[in-house]
Amino acid sequence: MPDDQTVQRMLVMWCPDWPVVAAVGEDAVGDKPVAVFDAGLVYACSAAARAEGVRRGQRAREAQSRCPELVVLPHDAQLTASAFDPVVEAVEAITPGVHVIKPGTCAVRVRGAARYFGGEYDAAQAVALRLRRLDLPSHTLTWPRFGIADTAFAAEQAARVGTSAEQIRVVPQGGSAEFVAGLPVSVLGSPELAGLLRRLGMHTLGDFAALSRRDVLNRFGPLGAHAHRLAGGGDRRPLAARRPPPELTRWVDIDEPAERVDQVAFAVRRASEDFVTALAAEGLVCTTVRIIVVSEDGPGIERCWLHPGWFSAADLIDRLRWQLQGDAATDSGVRSRVTRVCFVPEEVDPVGAHADGLWGSGPDEKVQRALTRVQSQLGHDAVVSAVVGGGRGPNDRATLVPWGERRVPRYSAAQPWPGALPTPTPATVYGEPRPAVVLTADHQPLAVDDRGVLNGRPAWFRPEVTQGRSTDLLPIEGWAGPWPVSERWWDETQARQLTRFQVVGADGSAWLLVAESGSWWIEARYD
Amino acid sequence: MTAPPLARRRPSAEKLARAREAAARAGRLQREQLSGHRIDVVPGLSGLLPNGSLRTGTTYSVTGSTALLAGLLAAPSAAGLWCGLVAMPDLAAEAARNLGCDLERLVMIPDPGLDWVNVVAALVDVLPVVVVRPIGAVTPAEANRLSARLRRREGVLVVAGRWPRADVALRVTGREWRGVGDGYGRLCAQRLQVATEGRAAIGSGPDERVSEVWLPDAAGEVRSTPLESSAPLRLIEAVS
Numbered sequence: 001m002p003d004d005q006t007v008q009r010m011l012v013m014w015c016p017d018w019p020v021v022a023a024v025g026e027d028a029v030g031d032k033p034v035a036v037f038d039a040g041l042v043y044a045c046s047a048a049a050r051a052e053g054v055r056r057g058q059r060a061r062e063a064q065s066r067c068p069e070l071v072v073l074p075h076d077a078q079l080t081a082s083a084f085d086p087v088v089e090a091v092e093a094i095t096p097g098v099h100v101i102k103p104g105t106c107a108v109r110v111r112g113a114a115r116y117f118g119g120e121y122d123a124a125q126a127v128a129l130r131l132r133r134l135d136l137p138s139h140t141l142t143w144p145r146f147g148i149a150d151t152a153f154a155a156e157q158a159a160r161v162g163t164s165a166e167q168i169r170v171v172p173q174g175g176s177a178e179f180v181a182g183l184p185v186s187v188l189g190s191p192e193l194a195g196l197l198r199r200l201g202m203h204t205l206g207d208f209a210a211l212s213r214r215d216v217l218n219r220f221g222p223l224g225a226h227a228h229r230l231a232g233g234g235d236r237r238p239l240a241a242r243r244p245p246p247e248l249t250r251w252v253d254i255d256e257p258a259e260r261v262d263q264v265a266f267a268v269r270r271a272s273e274d275f276v277t278a279l280a281a282e283g284l285v286c287t288t289v290r291i292i293v294v295s296e297d298g299p300g301i302e303r304c305w306l307h308p309g310w311f312s313a314a315d316l317i318d319r320l321r322w323q324l325q326g327d328a329a330t331d332s333g334v335r336s337r338v339t340r341v342c343f344v345p346e347e348v349d350p351v352g353a354h355a356d357g358l359w360g361s362g363p364d365e366k367v368q369r370a371l372t373r374v375q376s377q378l379g380h381d382a383v384v385s386a387v388v389g390g391g392r393g394p395n396d397r398a399t400l401v402p403w404g405e406r407r408v409p410r411y412s413a414a415q416p417w418p419g420a421l422p423t424p425t426p427a428t429v430y431g432e433p434r435p436a437v438v439l440t441a442d443h444q445p446l447a448v449d450d451r452g453v454l455n456g457r458p459a460w461f462r463p464e465v466t467q468g469r470s471t472d473l474l475p476i477e478g479w480a481g482p483w484p485v486s487e488r489w490w491d492e493t494q495a496r497q498l499t500r501f502q503v504v505g506a507d508g509s510a511w512l513l514v515a516e517s518g519s520w521w522i523e524a525r526y527d
Numbered sequence: 528m529t530a531p532p533l534a535r536r537r538p539s540a541e542k543l544a545r546a547r548e549a550a551a552r553a554g555r556l557q558r559e560q561l562s563g564h565r566i567d568v569v570p571g572l573s574g575l576l577p578n579g580s581l582r583t584g585t586t587y588s589v590t591g592s593t594a595l596l597a598g599l600l601a602a603p604s605a606a607g608l609w610c611g612l613v614a615m616p617d618l619a620a621e622a623a624r625n626l627g628c629d630l631e632r633l634v635m636i637p638d639p640g641l642d643w644v645n646v647v648a649a650l651v652d653v654l655p656v657v658v659v660r661p662i663g664a665v666t667p668a669e670a671n672r673l674s675a676r677l678r679r680r681e682g683v684l685v686v687a688g689r690w691p692r693a694d695v696a697l698r699v700t701g702r703e704w705r706g707v708g709d710g711y712g713r714l715c716a717q718r719l720q721v722a723t724e725g726r727a728a729i730g731s732g733p734d735e736r737v738s739e740v741w742l743p744d745a746a747g748e749v750r751s752t753p754l755e756s757s758a759p760l761r762l763i764e765a766v767s
Contacts (some may be wrong), residue, residue: 272597349710367609370653371634374646386620398620405632422713422744427594429619457710478707480714502714508702510714524619526704527593 005455007173011110011124012155013091015084015144018104019044022083023073033067038075066189080104087144090134094127099152114294120148143167144508151235157187176439177233181206188227193220205231222462247283250275250343257296257337261324264293268341272316275343280351285310291323294340304346308368308404315372316343337474371403389413392420392485394429394512394524419485421500426512426524433521436513437462438503439473448499448515452482461503463522478504482515502526552672563681566656568602569627571741571749575697577725577734583655584678586670588690591699592719593618594626596658596687598749600628603656603683608632611650613639613659615687626749644669651682660687667691695725700737705745716745718752 015021019036027255033049036043042063045054064070084103091098091106095113100106113123124146131144145264147158149171156170157180171179183205185194202208209231216228229235258264279286287310294300305311305319320341376385384400389409391397397420399410431499438446440456447455460473481501488494498516500523505511508524563583563751572595581587581599589596597618601757604610605627612618616637624630635653639646643662649672650657670691677684686693701720722737740751 008635140651214602367634367653370649374636374649378636378640378646382636382638384637385633386623386630386631386635388621388624394619394621400635400637407631423625424714424717425622427592427597427619427622428617429622430617476710479710480707481710482710502707504704504707504714508704510704510707510717511678525593526717527591527702 007150009110009114009120009148009150009173010107010148010152010155011055011095011113011120011148012101012105012107012152013127013144014156014159015087015104017046019075019080020046020073022073022080022103025079025083026224029071032071034071034073034469035063035067036073036075039178043075053272086134087131088466090130091127094130095123101152101156105156107155110148121168121170124148124170128167129214131216145169147171149179150174151230151233153230153235154180154233157183160187177209180231180233181209184488188230190227193224193227201326209233215436248275248278248345248348250278252341254339257339259337262319264324264338264341265321268320269313271341272313272320272343274286275316276311276313279345279348283351284345285351286345286347287311287349288344289316289319289347290344291316291320292340292342292344293320293323293338294342295336295338297336300340308372309365310349318376375403390415390417390420392417392487393514394421394426395431395433397425398429418479419483421512424526426510426526428527430512430524431524433514433523434463436511436520436522438513438515438520446515446520447518448482450497452484452499454482458501458503461505461511461513474505475505476503477506563678564753566603566608566683567606568599569749571751572598574738574751575721575740577723579693581656581683583681584674584688585694586674586677586684586692586695588686588688588696588699590688591758592702592721592742593682593687594622594717595697595699595719595721595740596685597623597626597628598742600633600656600658600687601749604628604632608655609634609653610656611636611654611658613647613650613657614643614662615658615660625747626743644673647684648673648676648713651676651684652680654682656683656685658685658687663688665691695723698722698724715740720754 020034023036024034031048033046033052033054033416035045035049035054037043040060042054042056042058042060044056045063049063049067049070052070054063054067054070057064060072064072080103084100084106086108088098088100091108095108095110098106098108110120110123113126114120117123117126128144128146139250144167144486145154145159145162146168147160147162148169149155149483150173154171154176158171161183162169181204184203185197185205185208187205188194195205197208208228211228213225213228217225220227250271252268254267276286286307288304289311290302290304292300292302301323303323305323307315308315311319324338347435371383380401383403385403385407386398386400387407387409388398390411390413396411399408401407437463438458439460440446441459441461444456446458449455458476458479461476462473479501481499483500485496485498485500487496487498496516498514501513501515503511503513511522512524512526514521514523563585565578566581566583567573568581581603587599589599600610600623604623607629609632610628611634613636615635618635620630620633623633634650636646636650640663641662643659644665647657647659673684674692676682684721698721699721701718703718704714704716705718706715718739719742720737720739722735724733724735737754738751739754740749742749744750
């Protein structure tokens with residue numbers, strides 16, 4: 001029973017097995033059966049796979065036993081959603097106000113298009129024709145199917161129910177209830193409710209709709225009442241039409257392929273100002289930007305930049321310059337000539353979130369501005385901030401992050417790190433361990449074997465590099481160790497076997513020594 | 528300068544006021560003025576500093592211990608002041624954090640290049656506390672310019688090394704680590720003997736004293752300790 005005052009006829013377009021289509025993409029799969037897996041279960045499968053007996057929700061092994069030549073692809077939700085965007089845009093070109101129900105299914109009000117094309121069937125045919133020109137990958141034979149009915153739910157079921165020959169199915173006005181009455185309860189989309197209804201003896205939506213609304217609300221709650229309304233051919237869900245996002249990306253074609261960094265910067269000056277102005281016109285500021293640089297030969301450089309505040313035109317030019325320079329000196333040329341530059345806003349914030357304080361900017365803003373100035377003079381990596389994470393050695397624990405970037409440690413602090421140094425942590429940690437010499441009491445080099453057994457007592461120690469004094473042998477007053485560490489034995493390139501010692505010299509200085517592959521190093525100094 | 532009218536009733540107060548005025552004028556003429564706002568440090572280290580706290584507009588020179596440097600930064604950083612470290616790539620961020628620094632407001636410039644004095648000056652303009660390890664020698668003229676800027680901006684400069692005409696110099700003269708034996712144990716406590724040279728207030732003479740501090744003690748705290756004459760610390764020769 002439709003409760004709405006005016007009936008809005010809905011057109012629903014359904015692309016069968018859209019996750020499979022999106023995952024396959026451009027690959028030449030031919031007629032092979034394809035299945036998309038998510039968390040070890042089948043998420044979607046192609047028609048060929050279905051013919052072999054693969055179904056949604058099967059485990060990987062079962063699916064492959066039914067169909068040995070199954071092509072297995074992982075499920076990427078973002079790829080599936082973004083691959084659907086061109087399709088939605090094509091539908092929007094015919095009728096605006098498209099509502100994406102999920103990737104592969106979208107709904108739109110059909111009244112306007114029906115008046116323009118002279119009928120609902122003709123409107124659906126126009127959309128189908130438009131999509132055919134879109135060059136969807138045809139090898140999986142997933143031509144979209146259309147259903148037109150009073151409600152989105154009925155229209156979706158109409159689209160699914162038809163055979164492959166019948167691409168467009170129109171349910172006459174007022175006939176939704178009769179149409180859905182014959183469908184099984186599993187189409188409601190809630191397996192528990194469907195199972196419960198089957199156990200209660202109701203196998204079709206018609207049986208379910210025959211119950212009284214108040215009884216259903218009492219027994220099943222609001223979700224059941226909603227399902228009951230759907231079964232009766234009504235649908236109260238408001239559809240949010242998609243507003244096409246404004247085109248904020250800026251492309252700049254550089255007329256003469258530029259060789260020097262400042263030439264490129266000069267050429268894109270205007271575009272960067274347009275970029276910031278266009279965003280401001282929408283009431284937005286950009287906090288993360290992706291800069292794509294396309295050069296004449298070879299792939300371009302693409303990099304994502306974060307900003308502690310928001311990007312102004314000068315900041316964008318700075319980031320472009322750093323991206324082109326890489327590690328090179330300031331005024332060098334680019335490796336290959338640049339032909340296009342593109343600014344893509346990745347994250348935007350409303351302007352109000354970044355407004356300056358009422359009486360000028362706060363102290364934090366002043367500091368940020370001064371630091372970005374120093375950064376533009378010395379280089380992006382010159383000004384850093386430290387973040388402490390996990391790790392075993394003293395050098396692994398702190399990560400230096402360029403100012404303005406997200407502070408993420410290299411190793412996670414949440415994971416256990418057996419063999420990590422006990423507190424107190426040394427105050428001076430050398431970025432590169434310095435070589436040292438450790439001798440036993442009779443001046444023989446001290447050695448540690450695989451089992452951690454020393455060949456003598458450490459008695460003399462010479463730090464090769466110390467604070468400008470002559471490097472005499474320092475007698476060792478106390479020492480602790482050996483603390484053996486065997487890291488990442490499963491990885492050939494990263495495996496390390498080392499032994500740590502704490503050593504106190506006769507002058508009271510304390511050092512953290514490491515013995516690795518027969519040589520001694522100073523990792524840190526406890527000063 | 529006219530004497531305040533109240534002085535007619537109490538002649539001795541008038542003389543006192545004039546004497547105070549003269550001392551104040553003399554103090555203003557002196558270069559080494561420690562008149563700035565207080566910046567508190569952790570209670571364990573306040574015994575090392577004249578007046579028990581850092582003062583804005585002054586330059587401190589700390590030689591012999593990086594942990595002492597980080598300890599001086601701990602309380603200002605935790606209180607919300609921005610701190611900058613210039614040319615100190617070896618200072619462990621974790622040690623600073625364990626002593627109490629807030630790493631989100633700690634800016635590091637590990638390699639400022641040859642123009643490091645200008646980088647320090649640029650940071651002094653915006654950050655209340657700046658720490659630097661001098662890469663080369665600094666001329667007295669540059670040092671004076673930096674001091675003038677410090678006083679104007681009410682900042683503190685802490686130098687890890689020698690500095691010409693630093694207002695307060697902290698020098699580690701003795702060090703002892705406890706906890707490690709002959710092949711067993713682990714380092715757990717450090718006792719430092721620190722010699723302070725500086726001026727406490729206007730008009731007072733140079734203040735020199737030696738104090739001892741646990742940095743950290745066995746429980747991980749920083750606290751001052753009375754001088755123990757029974758257990759002499761090992762002397763460290765003059766460090767660069």
